[in-house]
Amino acid sequence: MKFFSKNSLFFFICININNINAFADSNIIDIQLDNWSAEINLKSLEVMGKTEQNSLSIASPISHLLSDFKNLKKSSNTFSWDYPEKSISVEVKKENNFLVFKFTSKIPQIFEWPSTLTSTNSETNNSEELVIPDGEGLLIPTQDPFWITKIDKYDAYEYSMKEQLTLPLFANITDYNTVTYISDSSLNNTLKFNKNSDSIYIQQEHQFRQKDNLAPYIIKITVDPKQDFLAPGKHFRNLLTQKNELITLNQKAAQNKEITKLYGAFHAYLWGTGRTEESLNLLKDLGIHSLWLGYDQNINEKYKVTKKFIQTAKNYGYLVGPYDTWENIQNPKTADTQLSIFPNAWPIAAIIEEGGKRKPGFQNRGYEASSEYFVKQKPENKDLYSRLKNFKETGINSYFLDVDATGALHDDYSPIHPMNAKKDMENRIKRLNHISKQEKLVLGSETAVYWAIPSLAFAHGNFSVFNSPHWKLTRQNKIYGRWYPTERPEFFFKTIKAPEDYENTKYNPLYRIPLFQYVYHDAIITTDRWEIPITKFSNLKTKRILFEILYGIPSIWSLDFKLIKENKIELKKYSDFFQTYHHKIAELPLTSFEFLTNDKFVQQAKYKNEIIVTANFSKISYKNIPKESVEVNYLKENKKVIYTP
Known part of the structure; x- marks a missing residue:
């Protein structure tokens, strides 16, 4: 990873269209907003902000990358200019207290802007903390030696906004202010962590692609005249509300009353003897009347979730549903799971990469499946909805569809089913809505990003932050646990002590903030990752439960009869408390x-x-x-x- 000097960075522009003053050299524009003003240098795209108390750096200059500007124009609500040598045009307008910047390009290229690198201007404030929507949310001090070291150690320099951040934003907290940067879309944006001397700063990168017809890059910027790490959440929630895109659990439950069964429920995946009615009876006898129960199973397993099991769970008031994925296709003759077998998809549904090869699936298992292929089936999504129908006939009232909501979107260069990431997103939203709205199943997915929230009732994984240490640890099978024995995999049931790095990067109260909950607590119920049950780490159990209660979210478990029996006192104590608490707080x-x-x-x-x-x-x-x-x-x-x- 290379680091950039200050004059190679990108910065933010601020403007009030009703109050624009061009200086004599026509290089500087002053713009007055509601409670702050912005000074924009048109030659360098440097933006300086001012409040009544102080000044601050909004975006750093990038003059050597831009060349001269031309065609400066002002209309009643828009200010625009061009950088001809870069084939980039800029429009700026004011919306409420936001400066909205729209960059367009005539050619495919990478445009890096803005950057939080502090200006050398002595009047500006220093950057103190960065707000990052990694999972639930991180608050990272810019001069913290711990984070500087860990970003290096885990090579955590770049975040793809579309699949590594749950919200399309970030914020920079200075000595006295909070600057919020909200992108119109997460697609084609990357947040880069760079270092300057002894501090961290952020640089956002946007890729203009021919595959997207050179779609514009739009970013909104505002300043709060105080330090407030939840300010970006407040602004994003307000924008959602204004666009009628904040769909609450109350609204969702009005369409499907089964969603209310999530209130007060902790979540559990069932393994081996956990799939027996004996286990259900034990849970019920403990006074647990709210539960979400998930399962996946292969035909050779001894214990299977039967229709009778599902009906018993429903009789007890529980939600019960399968784990499924529509992301992976494998050869039906050699597939390692039934979930990767689609009768009409192999191998034609495989995504074709730009070089012409089929895109390998997760851990090189088969291929990644194209959502556009299934859309083009007649009837539409025939293979997918046939699978769904078979599951629904077992009596389930919930469904967990892996990957679809994570933001892991694909381009497909197949001549039969071509698509870009935006079309993939639209396809996934449509099929998520089919499950939740047409089929009336209580739908969940993995680590849901903002555009998927209206379609979902719950998500597993949003609570988790900075997952690089997690991936590293899970690859150490002898320590973390193996995927066998089949009926009780060590991966889920082996209890270990979390390493110091794991604890401090993922569960340290100094750095975690409920940013996602501030936006979406009353819109979706989230948990920690499904492969990190609450019993996994002996030294983190108490801390994780405290976080979950504070954030108003349930814990997640891996259950079989043995674990239920061994932990029945704790299960009863926790559920007695959480059922009452969460019923009151969920909406x-x-x-x-x-x-x-x-x-x-x-x-x-x-x-x-x-x-x-x-x-x-x-x-x-x-x-x-x-x-x-x-x-x-x-x-x-x-x-x-x-x-x-």
């Missing part, structure tokens, strides 16, 4: 979040005006809250409950 928005102590080990969340949750992650008590415990204050009932995992 409420997260309205505020703050650190109550300087060390950030005591954190507090507020849900509307109804519930205040305070988590004490420290090893000592905080006021009336014992160490490593959480207090839930039910404001309407004037009742406080302490829970210690």
Whole structure:
């Protein structure tokens, strides 16, 4: 990874169309917004911001990459100019308190802009923290030696916005302000972590592609005159609301009442004896009346989820559904799972890469399946919906479709079923909506990104952040656990101690923030990754439960009869608390979040005006809250409950 000097970076532009002042040299424009102003250097695309109290760097200059600007124009609501030698045109307009920049290109090229590298102007503030929507959300101090080291160690220099970030945004917190950058789309955008001396900064890159007909690059920028790590979440949620794109759980449940069965439920995947009615009866006898139960199974396994099992689970009030994926196709004669067998798809449905080869599937198993191939089937999606019909006939009331919501979108150069990433996204949204709206199944997927949220009731994986240490650890089979024995895979049931890096990058209260929950808590229910059950790490169990209660989300388990029996006291204690708590909180928005102590080990969340949750992650008590415990204050009932995992 190469690092760029300051003058090679990209910066942000700010403007109020109703108040534009060109200086004598016509290189500088001043723009006044509601509570801040912007100064744009047209020659370098440097943007400086000003509030009543101070000035700040919005975007760093890139003059050596732009050449001279021409055709400066101003209409009633738009300011525009061109960079002819770069074949790039710029339009800027004001929307509410945002500066909206639209870049268009006449040729395929990579355009790197903006950058948070601090200006050398002595009046500007220094960048202090970066807000990154990696999973739930990270707050990374720009001069933290720990993160500088870990970004190096795990080669975490680049984030594809479409599949590695859950929201299409980031933010830069300075000494006194918060600058939020929201992209109109996550497609073709990359966030790059660079280093300058002893600090980290972000540079966003956009790729103009012929495959997308050179679609424009649109980015919105605003300034909050205070430090606020949830500001980007607030702005993004407001934009969703304005466009009627925030579909709440309450609205979703109005279309399918089964969704309310997620309220108060923890989530569990079933293995081996977990698929027996004996296990269901034990769970029911523990007083657990809210559960989401998932399963996958092969024909050779001893214990299978039967129609009778599904009906019993439903009788107990549980949601139950299969794990499925429509992403992978394999030769029916040699496939390692039935889920990769589609009668009419092999090998014609394979995605064709630009070089003409079929795109290998996950871990080189078969091929990646083209969503456009299935769309072109007659009837549409015949193979997929036939699979779905077969599952539905077993009596399921829920469904987990892997990958479709993750943002892992593909180009396909097949002459039979060509598509770009945008078309792939549209295809996936359509089939997710078919499952949830037409088939009325309570639908979940893996680590859902923003555009998939309206189609889903739940997602597994959004809680997880900075997964590079996770992938590294899971590849160490002797430590993490193997995928056998079949009925009780070590991968899920072996309990180990998480390494120090794993704990500090993924579960350290200093760096985690509920950014995703601030946007979507009342719109979708999320959990940690499905392959990280709450029992996996002995040294993280308490901390993870505290985070989950604080963020108002359920824990995820791997269950069989033995584990249920061995953990029945804990299961009952947790479910007794969580069922009551989550039923009250599931449909409420997260309205505020703050650190109550300087060390950030005591954190507090507020849900509307109804519930205040305070988590004490420290090893000592905080006021009336014992160490490593959480207090839930039910404001309407004037009742406080302490829970210690």
